[in-house]
Amino acid sequence: MKRSLTIVVSAGLIPFSSALAQESAPDAVARDAELVESTVDAEGVSLVDRLSEALGGGKVLFNNRFRVELADTRGRDSSTAVTNRIRLGYETEEIYGFRGLIEMENVSSPATDNYFVPATGEGTPTRTVVADPTGTEVNQAYVRYSHRDADGNALFELWGGRQRITQDDQRFIGNVGWRQFEQTFDAARIESTLGVEGLLLSYSYVWGVQRIFGPDGPNWDSESHLIRASYKFDDAFEIIGFGYLLDFEDDAPAASTDTFGVRAKGKINVGLGDYAEKGPKLSYDVTYAHQSDAGDNPVNYDADFVAAELAVSKSELGSATVGYQFLGSDGGNAAFQFPLGTNHKFQGYADVFLTTPAVGLQDLYVGVKGDLLWGLKGGITYHQFWSDEGGTDFGNEIDAVLSKKITENLSVLAKLAFFDGHNGQPDTTRVWVQATVSF
Numbered sequence: 001m002k003r004s005l006t007i008v009v010s011a012g013l014i015p016f017s018s019a020l021a022q023e024s025a026p027d028a029v030a031r032d033a034e035l036v037e038s039t040v041d042a043e044g045v046s047l048v049d050r051l052s053e054a055l056g057g058g059k060v061l062f063n064n065r066f067r068v069e070l071a072d073t074r075g076r077d078s079s080t081a082v083t084n085r086i087r088l089g090y091e092t093e094e095i096y097g098f099r100g101l102i103e104m105e106n107v108s109s110p111a112t113d114n115y116f117v118p119a120t121g122e123g124t125p126t127r128t129v130v131a132d133p134t135g136t137e138v139n140q141a142y143v144r145y146s147h148r149d150a151d152g153n154a155l156f157e158l159w160g161g162r163q164r165i166t167q168d169d170q171r172f173i174g175n176v177g178w179r180q181f182e183q184t185f186d187a188a189r190i191e192s193t194l195g196v197e198g199l200l201l202s203y204s205y206v207w208g209v210q211r212i213f214g215p216d217g218p219n220w221d222s223e224s225h226l227i228r229a230s231y232k233f234d235d236a237f238e239i240i241g242f243g244y245l246l247d248f249e250d251d252a253p254a255a256s257t258d259t260f261g262v263r264a265k266g267k268i269n270v271g272l273g274d275y276a277e278k279g280p281k282l283s284y285d286v287t288y289a290h291q292s293d294a295g296d297n298p299v300n301y302d303a304d305f306v307a308a309e310l311a312v313s314k315s316e317l318g319s320a321t322v323g324y325q326f327l328g329s330d331g332g333n334a335a336f337q338f339p340l341g342t343n344h345k346f347q348g349y350a351d352v353f354l355t356t357p358a359v360g361l362q363d364l365y366v367g368v369k370g371d372l373l374w375g376l377k378g379g380i381t382y383h384q385f386w387s388d389e390g391g392t393d394f395g396n397e398i399d400a401v402l403s404k405k406i407t408e409n410l411s412v413l414a415k416l417a418f419f420d421g422h423n424g425q426p427d428t429t430r431v432w433v434q435a436t437v438s439f
Helices: 002-022 025-037 047-056
Strands: 059-073 079-091 098-108 135-148 154-163 184-192 199-210 220-234 237-246 257-269 281-293 302-314 318-327 361-371 376-386 393-405 410-421 428-438
Touching: 079 135, 184 220, 361 393
Parallel strands: none
Antiparallel strands: 059 079, 059 428, 079 098, 098 135, 135 154, 154 184, 184 199, 199 220, 220 237, 237 257, 257 281, 281 302, 302 318, 318 361, 361 376, 376 393, 393 410, 410 428
């Protein structure tokens, strides 16, 4: 059998060898020229050169944030968290619409015993919680494709891999950028304008959530869908519809929810005549959403969310804001939650209400912020909290922040939160001082 196979193969090679022998030298040169030409684009640049330009002509991403956080909650020992976060990455140049990015981050601390991270068990359990564990992880690693029209405007874009996803004000989908480790998503995402000015459609399938607790923390496997559509008529009116279908399987079944909502926002000139463009602006932002349990969530519930905010602002001066948020409860059994939101931005910087109590939460707040002397920017906000179910007074909070951009690459910030708890809610005080270098 082996001998027969050898004879057959050898016989088959005879015509092929003869054909090669009969090919003239000029024909061979022409064939090789065609192969080379096929790797050259319309501008006469070879694929090899394009790849070299894309890889070598990219940019380094660097961000270093040093922070001291002092935290004290009644009933626990105080914490002093000294942490440093280094984020280092590289993004390639675009080649035929494609570009790639990879980014690592490391968080270190000289004394983790001085605070406590319950999600990882790091630190001293009797101390006040500070959610900044240490470690090193891949923060982002994705490939992006952009398809553009003749004017260079993106008609649609695709992302695949671990990526930062933030939508709107990050109430529902955010990166929790305040913490040292940020939240990123293992996802496939598409955005498109369909060539219509003012329109933006977005869909993401998320199969993993890299949360803020570092490489050793509880990250979530996911079968989740993020759907969003917006149309901006003009500066005065933009309408947004969204649906967030979250399923975290066995990792966090209680966080599996279906949420559908609508948001309207805009900014209106208050001044008259020639003064209109330079005068004060009135901004409004209104959201309604409905949430129900999904997947293997052990609790069957339905809850509503309402947010309304008005702000008056003047460029180079500042703004004044009043707002209200209603995080509804279903009879005290469960309440509206934001599993993937940047929750530190809402309901106070003291982080008392990162998870909504089962009886729900109402938050009435007022605040001012503005440009101060010596290039400083500052703001102060007052919150009053009470429950949805039963109207129990939870307490109040004062938040203040002061920041300054010293150079193009260096900024500093100081921040304070004091929560005065009522009816069993413990008093909490947090103070931060940080410096950030980035380029």
